[in-house]
Amino acid sequence: MTSALEKPVLSEVEFIAGFHAIGEERYHHKHPFHLLMHEGQLTRGQLQAWALNRYFYQSRIPIKDAAILARSEDPAFRRSWRKRILDHDGDGSKPGGLEKWLKLVEATGLSREQALGGDGILPATRFAVQAYVELVSRRSHLEAVASSLTELFSHKLIALRLDRMRQHYPWLASGLDYFTSRLTQAPEDAEFALAWVVNHAHKREEQNKAHAALRAKCDILWAQLDALYFAYVNPGWPPPGAFRPAKDTR
Template identity: 45%
Template sequence: MAPVRPVPSTRPVPWSTQEFEARLRDKGAGYHIHHPFNVRLNSGLCSPAQVRGWIANRFYYQWCIPQKDAAVLANCPDREVRREWMIRLLDHDGQGDFEGDNAGGLEAWTQLALAAGLDRDALWRLDHVQPAVRFACDAYVNFVRHAPWQEAVCSSLTEMFAPQIHKDRLATWPRHYPWIAADGLSYFRSRIPLAQRDVDHGLAVTLAHFTTHEQQLRALDILQFKLDVLWSMLDAIEKAYPQ
C-alpha cells in the first residue's frame, strides 16, 4: 500500500511579529492627522469658532475614554493586565488629591476649553456636542464593552500615531492662536510620554494575542474601525463649523 501523503495546508501563513507590527503601523496613513480639517487647524486657518467647536466636540471623546477603559477592565480576567490598564483610567479621571498633575486628562482638556473661551458648565453638560460626534464616540465605547478584551486593547492602538499630532499642536498653536492661553495646552504636553507608554503595553498584548493570519486581519480591521471613528468625528465637526 502506498504511503498516505499529507495534504498540503492551504491556510495562509501568519505574518511574522515584525511584519504584523509594520502592517499595524502602516494604518497611520489613515490617521486623522491627515484630515483636511486637522490640516487647517494646525496651519492656523481655523476661525476662533471652529477651534472652539473642535475643542468642545473633542471633549466628548475625552469624556468617553475613561468609560472605554473601565469596560476593558470589566471584561479582562487577567489581573496583571488590569493593573497596568487601570493607570489609563486614572490618567484621565485623575487620582490622589486630584490637584495639579493628579487632576487627570479630562480636567486638562477642560482647562484647554477655558483657555479658548468656552464655559465649563456648558462643556460638561455636553451642550456643544454634535449628534454625529456623539454617535461615533458611543460606537467606540459600545464596541469595547462587547468585544473580547484583547480586541478592545487592539482598538486603542491609534495611540501609535498620536504623539506627532500633539507635537504639531504644540509647535503651531501658540503662533497661530495666541488668544489661547499657553497653559491651556498642557494636555498635549502630558500625552506625548503617556501615549508611548500606553502603546508599548497595547502593542505587546496585540502581538501576543493575534497570532493566526485570520486574527491578524481581524486586528487590522479593528484598528481601521477606530481610525474611522476619529475621522468621522472631524467630518462632523467640519460640517458643523464651516467658518
C-alpha cells in the same frame, strides 16, 4: 476571496507593519480639519466647536478603558491598563486629562459647564463616540485593545500640534497642558498595548481582526472631524440644535 483561515500567520514584523500602514492611510493626522488647525487657519469659533465636541470623546475614554479593564481576568493586564483611567480622571489632587481638557475649553472662551453638560455637541460626535464604547464592550478583548493602537501615531501629531498652537493661537496657551501630558503618556500606553496584542494574536484570523479594529478606531476619529468640518468650516451647516459660535473672528 481566499478565506483568512487559509492565509499564513504574519510574522511579528509584518503584523506590526500592518498597523503602521493603517495609520498612514487612515489616522486623522491627514484630516483637512487638522491641516487647517495646524496652518493657523481656524477661527476661535471653530476651535471652540472642536474643543467642545472633543470633550465628549475625552469624557468617554475612562469609560471605555474601564470596559476593557472589566474584560480581563489577568491582574497584570488590569494593573497596567488602570494607569489609563488614572491619567484621565486624576487622583483628586493633581488634575487628570479630563480636567486639563476643560482648561482647553475655557481657554477657547467657552465655559466648562457647557462642555460638562454636552449641550450643542454634534449628534455625529455622539454616535461615533458611542460606537467606540460599543466596540470595546462587544468585540473580543483582543480587538478592544487593538483599537487603542491609534496611540502609536499620536505622539507625532501632538508634538506638531503643540508647536503650531503656540505659534498660531497664542491665546490658547493656558489650555495646552493636556497635550504636554500626552506626549509621555501616549507612547507608554501604545508600547504596552502593542506588545500585548502581538503576544495574544496567534492566528491569522486574530491578526486580521486586530488590524480591522484599528481601522474601525481610525474611522471613529475621522468621522468626528468630518462632522466638525461640515458643520463649522465648509459649508458650515451645524445641524438643528448644535452649538453655533457667537462670532467667527480669528
